[in-house]
Amino acid sequence: MKNKLNRLLIAGALTFSAQAVVAEEVVNVLNWSDYIDEQVNDDFTAATGIKVVYDVFDSNEVLEAKLLAGGSGYDVVVPSSSFLARQIQAGVFQKLDKSKLSNIGNMWSDIEEQVAQFGPLNDYSVNYMWGTTGIGYNEGMINERMENAPTSSLAMVFDPDVVSKFADCGVHLLNAPTEIIPAALAYLGEDPRSTDKDVIAKAEAVLTKVRPHIQKFHSSQYIDALANGDICLVVGWSGDIFMAQYAAWDAENGVEIVYSIPEEGALMWFDQLAVPKDAPNTANAHKYINWIMDPEQIATATNYVWYANGNLASQPLLEEDLLNDPAVYPTPEVMAGLYISPTYDAKSQRVITRTWTKVTTGQ
């Protein structure tokens, strides 16, 4: 991606300059890769004089390991809702001081209600962005191989008769058992939120059957691969697929990427801004979160990364075709069919992971 290197360099430059001036006010932010317009951070520094030391990560698991080791040194981190719920129980986070968050009224109550299903998340965090886990595909390559492909159904990847037709052009699935196993259950009409061993075994059967047609399980390579035409079908995160769509359009390589939310329902996830208990700069963390909740700032970020945000007041400031794109901001009917991911305890997590290893390695 053209921007990736740029952003990496900027992040590196920020780190260095922050180290050079020790006495300076800083806020240490750890966010997902490719998830913000750098302008938002630069403007924050210009407005407050607080330097943003911005690091990135690309998996909830890696973030969780950092947080559980303790003393991560970050002031603001952005875990996804199901992980955050568990981390709150482990005592990782502090409650937000709402009196310091003057922009809290801009938030979207619909999203707050969804988030509340995971536990007391709204006391500890505010929504940054949210999205769905759905199907991304290369329109030309799919049409070439199958007429009237069921592109709005999970049958695209979970029906062996369908997915086998696309094996030669490359199919990727997220390497995220907690996202793909619920999707396989949704395809079967089972409860996608089940943590029951016997129900999960049904998902294993589906995945094992389509396994020979899957080229790779990976959570970030598909952005480039889809944009370059190296693969033609993926189950991935909405905004990442839009990013591939944009990259292909930008490269003018004739690749047309489409994202669809499957009719069987899709996983809906929420990335939340939260402050660890041992954050070195709690006050700055609150200032930063408040800045992100400013409609103009979050709109800048959303217009850049194409993920929906949980800020109602920002919607008039969004690009029109983004706000009206039901793949980004689903219609209420589609929204009703979405489900949230279960929070697995240690035992069911082991079942999920073991099932995943069995599917991916055949062992």
Add this chain to the structure above:
Amino acid sequence: MISNSRKTQSLLKSIFNGRRAVIAIPYLWLLMFFMLPFIFVLKISLAEPIMAIPPYTALFEWGNSLLPSIRASLESYLFLFSDSLYIKAYLSSLKIAIISTILTLIIGYSIAYSVAKAPSRWRGILLMLVILPFWTSFLIRVYAWIGILKTEGLLNLALISIGIIDKPLIIMNTDLAVYIGIVYSYLPFMILPLYANLEKMDMSLLEAAADLGCRPFKTFWTVTIPLSLPGILAGCFLVFIPVMGEFVIPDLLGGSETLMIGKVLWTEFFYNRDWPVASAVAIILLALLVVPIMLYQKSQEKAIS
């Protein structure tokens, strides 16, 4: 060989001649960067996982009494034997490590040999070329292989354009790609000890063999190879040991079915958040690696005596 063992003997003598301060440095180093981390990992492997900071139970609990109560559990180790996955992963890593060590040895030996036999004014430059890749980050070099090996990559484009194949080869995301990545990355570790050994080799021994009527090929097998055995062993260990625990190369180049212990460890640590089991996996890996190192030590001792 004689001069070699004498050298070692005098070296041993000088060590035990009151120069304890000098040898204290490597021991201190080992204590700090091997023993202490090892003890930490061992301690975690005996604990039980919980959801907290840190995510495992404390081994010692300081109550009112002077001595702490110890809460150790071997459950994590027992767990590793309850599921064949872990044994299969160790064996699969072993297989990949052995095959790639052999491949690296064959390629590395021929390179080291030709560098050692090159005119002396070239040697410096040739050696420099071997080391040059280290100037670029390891990660970036492995990433570069994705661009070369993928279906629409440089290799396939080149082979198709010169008409050797008409359908792209599927190399990326297979075990073959893992072998290519490992052999490429670890080749300098094989070449350098081999070169150091071959360069010092006494050419008059080869001449003597030729004078006595030995053919070049036989001379190579009966003179050059046995003389370079210490270099071969050193190179093989430098490659074999890190490849056993390799994670980055199989993750980037390998397919999802590539099973290696490094990946299993990652899964235990990050997905299952089970630090004790992850630590137990690491401890057993270490135990497995110590065996060949001990054997090597023994063979060295034999060579000395």
